[in-house]
Amino acid sequence: MSRSSLDYVKQIVRGSIGMIAAVCLATGLFMNEAAAIEATMLERAKLATIGVLEDTQDQRTPDKPGKILVRGTGFHLRDGYIVTARHAAEKQDVTTGTVIQKQIHVLTTDLHEIPADLVGDSAFMDVVVYRIAEAHRAKLRATVPFASGDVQPGQEVFTVGYPMGWGPTMSFGHLGNTNTFLQTVDTRLIQADVAACSGNSGGGLFNDKGEVVGIMHAIIQTERDDSTAHCSRMAFAIPAMLAERIVTAALDGKPMAFSKMGIHMVAVKDGTRWRMAVKDVMEPAKSAGIEKHDIIIAVDDTDIQDAAHLKNYLIERTRPGQQVSVKVRRIDTNLTFTVTLAGG
Template identity: 45%
Template sequence: MRIRNQTHILLSCTLLLIGLLPIMAIGAEPSLLSIAAEKARHATVGILSPEEERATISGPAPFSVRGSGTHIGQGYILTARHAIEHQKGGKTLAAEAIQVITEHFHELTATFIGINEFLDVALYRVPEDTLPDIPGQVTFAESEAYSGDNVFTVGYPLGWGPALSFGRIGNPHTFLTTIQSRLLQVDLSACSGNSGGGLFNTKGEIVGVVHAIIQTEHTQGERRCSRFAFAVPGLIVQKIVQSLIEGHSLKFSTLGISLNVVKQDRHWAIAVKNATGPARRAGFKKGDILLAINHQPIHSAAQLKNYLIEHTQPEQNITITILREQETLNLNVILGES
């Protein structure tokens, strides 16, 4: 009899605790990360497929989301260039206007502000009178994202969302042939439709814009999912956005050299194949091996190009260290403009 009573008491206490759990959860304070995620979700929009792609024989089809975007304030919608492109007359063009959908299913028209083809960035703007339909906005982070940083993205993977995915920064100096600068390699779940969405830090600030994924999961048709995502770094995106808002394209530095990969003893290096413009005027010669730029070691052509894009400006005077016939030289170069 005692055992039965003790069991009954224990069971009653367990049920009481289970009953309290939802109440405790409801009353708990939200974490800073959850606040940041909510903020980013409110600022995220879906980029709709063009109406002609959605049309059916029987009439308009339900909306179809092809990409993601982020409201960065004053109606400006930031996304990826490839998320808003369309084919016309055999050419790939940026749409003059796009339709975006908010988390509350408001469909808004955003007009073209500008693009940067080299870094896969596009900027649009919705009318001021529609701003109340977008419940949030976000800003850019003031610092770089580093390996191991906790991040998340908000977007429309496989056309569904807004969905959140959490992960960490992997290699922040990854290079792909699809873009002219470095990319942040991110370990989080992403799919087709995440392109153009924001990559956020734990404060809900933009540290990148999703550019591409490497397919790691099987899906039907052209839809793809992955645990490897890549994002354009936020600081360079911010520079592009500012220039587009001001009405001009961001100019990048040019050096004027083409390079070869050569083997030097037991390691590979990059050597000058041809010098034109600024490099020629600075005295570069065929066969010069590049060692450093402004005292930063150079290991690849991609790394050199990235340094020029992120850390220099046209007409800046820089120093490049080279090896010429076993002699180390410092050449001063006044950079050109792309």
């Protein structure tokens, strides 16, 4: 995909996510969902949520004196560490193009504006970590943890954020497909049926315990106009189990390494079913015995549906150096190979 095509896709889906939620909350449409979640959990999530201010905030434009310009959302994990979406902290540089800001200013729910310095990021996952200096950490009134384990379709969730720069607002809903893909990131996303608008990107997607199950990443734009701000109930989030790996690596000061098997795949018809066959084979799969045209059946007894599914499995379930069992079909025979995964 060309850079211009990817930019176009990002304009369509990169949105961040509830002006609609504010209206729905005001009219009581979400009261049943909210009632099922303890008030203390909602309050903690709200207090831990921060707004990511526009990088032009300090210019205080004469025509909008004193206006608070919020471009995205984030949350306080612990010890001053702020997590948000990488694209919510990017800016355009006239010489180098899109860059990640070394420092951002964040807004607490009780309207403290404080700086945060870059710790680490992953464009691959659209996740970035900043840290508030110790002198300002007392202004962060709550923390929220990542949830352990994976999520399930139908699970009750809510998000807190700054849709269209407003907020913080809350939006309630349920999870849909927990294994879906967009062209904006190279990993799976969680689909959530929550009211979401531009401005919620980077905010936490919380379970009924107030734990982060995802980081708000994008919405599907359902209407086309000249505005760059959009709302939708079709929202997508980076899974917490992936985001936590990025955050942990950033806190440890280590680059994030992902497993590589060394195969390129192509879709082929296997009877009436579409499966993935090896188009090209490299190391370490080649040394393990996998050959071109082998049909990939499963990895460690997990049935592989397509190339995205394999990539997702390697990212989430494995580490470089780990051995995995790969089942393939070669002509009319099923074979199993042990591959020691490379890193990259």
